[in-house]
Amino acid sequence: MYQGQLRQAEVKREVILAAGSLESPKLLLLSGIGAENELKKHNIPLKLSLPGVGENFHDHVTVSSHFVLKSDVEEPVCNLCRVALFAKSDPSMPVSDLEYLMMVTTQHDETEQEAKALTIHVSIQVPVSRGWVKLASNDPLADPLIHPNLLGEKADRDRLIAAIQKARQLVKTEPLAGIIERELIPGQKYPTDEALDTFIREQAQSQWHICGSCKMGIDDMAVVNPELIVRGLNNVRVVDSSIMPSVVTGHAQSSIFAIAEKAADLIMANLYQLQNS
Numbered sequence: 001m002y003q004g005q006l007r008q009a010e011v012k013r014e015v016i017l018a019a020g021s022l023e024s025p026k027l028l029l030l031s032g033i034g035a036e037n038e039l040k041k042h043n044i045p046l047k048l049s050l051p052g053v054g055e056n057f058h059d060h061v062t063v064s065s066h067f068v069l070k071s072d073v074e075e076p077v078c079n080l081c082r083v084a085l086f087a088k089s090d091p092s093m094p095v096s097d098l099e100y101l102m103m104v105t106t107q108h109d110e111t112e113q114e115a116k117a118l119t120i121h122v123s124i125q126v127p128v129s130r131g132w133v134k135l136a137s138n139d140p141l142a143d144p145l146i147h148p149n150l151l152g153e154k155a156d157r158d159r160l161i162a163a164i165q166k167a168r169q170l171v172k173t174e175p176l177a178g179i180i181e182r183e184l185i186p187g188q189k190y191p192t193d194e195a196l197d198t199f200i201r202e203q204a205q206s207q208w209h210i211c212g213s214c215k216m217g218i219d220d221m222a223v224v225n226p227e228l229i230v231r232g233l234n235n236v237r238v239v240d241s242s243i244m245p246s247v248v249t250g251h252a253q254s255s256i257f258a259i260a261e262k263a264a265d266l267i268m269a270n271l272y273q274l275q276n277s
């Protein structure tokens with residue numbers, strides 16, 4: 001629809017779908033590409049059976065600890081994540097699976113007084129939990145249904161608990177120990193791992209690096225092949241965060257630029273081949 005009118009566009013070579021991890025699977029599903037039973041629910045005729053469309057949806061999950069600073073600590077001259085620490089939750093991990101971002105923030109303490117705090121956001125960089133994106137209806141303007149399932153797997157919750165405990169240890173070492181007055185959040189209410197599990201369920205959130213809902217691969221649940229072409233078609237490519245089989249460690253944007261650069265090369269190579277055949 002454009003300005004209230006239904007328009008039709010024809011494509012000579014290929015369609016590039018780059019609507020992001022929520023809208024790309026939604027547009028494929030609306031086009032009849034997906035799991036047959038899901039399409040049936042919305043009276044959408046099946047064009048291509050691809051059960052992976054909308055599955056494998058995931059994200060970095062993050063939770064924050066806040067530590068009140070001593071009153072004589074000077075305001076930093078700059079803020080917002082000047083420090084990023086990547087660490088392993090367990091030495092056997094092949095890559096750093098935790099990220100710590102630190103910044104100075106204003107929090108409210110137990111008496112509702114404003115307090116300057118060192119905030120440590122911890123996030124899981126290699127999550128194992130997977131959610132999904134599905135259609136709510138066959139109305140193209142309707143938002144999709146989203147099940148982030150960020151804490152679905154106990155392994156992810158355990159790693160967040162370990163990460164908060166490590167943050168507690170970190171602020172007890174110098175030079176941080178010298179500027180911290182006390183822990184505010186999670187605080188005394190959540191001393192044990194069991195209590196921290198509750199804290200995580202209450203507080204954890206998306207780090208806004210959603211991906212994976214049209215994953216690249218060669219298995220049955222893959223949506224696009226390694227050339228980013230929708231499996232079973234020859235002229236529709238998906239080029240966005242949805243093709244990541246697993247989210248990258250680190251923030252997603254630069255990797256998505258790399259995906260786009262690679263896709264541009266693949267598209268040009270295809271064009272060159274067509275022109276020379």
Ligand SMILES: Cc1cc2nc3c(=O)[nH]c(=O)nc-3n(C[C@H](O)[C@H](O)[C@H](O)COP(=O)(O)OP(=O)(O)OC[C@H]3O[C@@H](n4cnc5c(N)ncnc54)[C@H](O)[C@@H]3O)c2cc1C
Nearest residue numbers: 018019020021023208209210240241242251252253254256
């Ligand atoms: C609040 C926030 C903060 C973030 N901060 C960072 C950060 O600091 N560093 C970092 O690396 N990453 C950050 N990210 C993540 C990063 O922005 C995303 O990973 C990245 O933009 C995803 O790229 P994409 O191409 O998959 O989707 P998008 O960037 O979402 O692009 C999809 C585009 O498709 C358009 N679109 C969707 N549906 C349709 C439709 N039906 N018709 C036409 N157009 C459509 C959308 O308007 C959008 O422009 C942040 C994300 C959020 C939400």
